Amino acid sequence: MRTAIVFLTALPLTFGCTAPGPGAGAAAATGAAGPVVATVGDGAITLAAFEKHLEDQSPFIRTRYTTLDKKKEFLDGMIRFQLLADEARREGLDKDPDVQSTIEKVLVQKLIHDKFGDEGQNSLSEADLRAFYQQHLDEFVKPERLRLQIIEFGDGRSASRALAQLHAAEAKDDLAAFGTYAAAHSLDAATKGRNGDTDYKTDAELAAAYGPEVPDAAEKLQRINQTSDVVLGKGGAYLLRLIGRQAAVNRTFEQVVPALRSRLWHERQTKSFDDFVKKLRDDAHVKIDDAQLAKADATVPDLGANGKGLHLPIPFPAPPPVAATAPGGWSNRSLPHPPAGYHPPSPPPPAGTVQGR
Numbered sequence: 103m104r105t106a107i108v109f110l111t112a113l114p115l116t117f118g119c120t121a122p123g124p125g126a127g128a129a130a131a132t133g134a135a136g137p138v139v140a141t142v143g144d145g146a147i148t149l150a151a152f153e154k155h156l157e158d159q160s161p162f163i164r165t166r167y168t169t170l171d172k173k174k175e176f177l178d179g180m181i182r183f184q185l186l187a188d189e190a191r192r193e194g195l196d197k198d199p200d201v202q203s204t205i206e207k208v209l210v211q212k213l214i215h216d217k218f219g220d221e222g223q224n225s226l227s228e229a230d231l232r233a234f235y236q237q238h239l240d241e242f243v244k245p246e247r248l249r250l251q252i253i254e255f256g257d258g259r260s261a262s263r264a265l266a267q268l269h270a271a272e273a274k275d276d277l278a279a280f281g282t283y284a285a286a287h288s289l290d291a292a293t294k295g296r297n298g299d300t301d302y303k304t305d306a307e308l309a310a311a312y313g314p315e316v317p318d319a320a321e322k323l324q325r326i327n328q329t330s331d332v333v334l335g336k337g338g339a340y341l342l343r344l345i346g347r348q349a350a351v352n353r354t355f356e357q358v359v360p361a362l363r364s365r366l367w368h369e370r371q372t373k374s375f376d377d378f379v380k381k382l383r384d385d386a387h388v389k390i391d392d393a394q395l396a397k398a399d400a401t402v403p404d405l406g407a408n409g410k411g412l413h414l415p416i417p418f419p420a421p422p423p424v425a426a427t428a429p430g431g432w433s434n435r436s437l438p439h440p441p442a443g444y445h446p447p448s449p450p451p452p453a454g455t456v457q458g459r
Contacts, residue, residue: 140177226363254339327343
């Protein structure tokens, strides 16, 4: 019995749920005509309807129904489904609030898919895609970035003394020495609390903060954990230690066309969706009674007994489809993007942490 229930519920909902009334059947519901493979009450299942429902199954499932006996088995499932759907209507379950709520959700999904799906992506012109590429060029073309530990001194003599101490510590494999010294003695307030960690920076960013001499010296560091000689910059003298390197990125227009097309289309569809909902809302003259809304019981149920009886339905649609589950398989490209060039800061490494390329 359990197997039969699973099979019935797995059948496409369009077979039973779209029929206009008891016994109408798939043929009447879809207006399909042609040879009839089975009659169900006053309705009929046409060959075209049978083939359509079989086609809706995955290729793996379809391979099971190539013989006449297996086709009869599949058809029997469709018949049982239709009989149960017709009986449900006779009992008035199509008017049940839960059923009506489900139908409304399906209607909304269908509306969103039809109006804001992905089918029109190929209509975007090359000119539009190139313009979008140029507007977001900093996402596709990025210079190399270095991550350093840096110690700032007031003068070169102090830096030279510290460098000798650090070389002695490195000879003893004390990889924590540089970070420890930076935290204790560096004059650079921006990095002192992070063991001298600059986070990943471009040459231009390093030059703006410390002078062009610092990125020039940093570029000469080839090995992770390699320490520079004393560098004289705009704020004083510096010692540098390379702890990370990110290669430059140079993705051409031709390399990113598919991603550009998907993203531009989704951004446009997101705006169209928002405008569409706003118009519907304006036309409906929506009014909200804050006083009554405030009275709504939003008490969280007591989880007791391991949460038994807890029921937390998810509102639909919530939020509009540009977020998690979106029409036509929208990707999270529809979500807001961080400002151009923004890179979330990396956590400061413990003193002596070694980072590879």
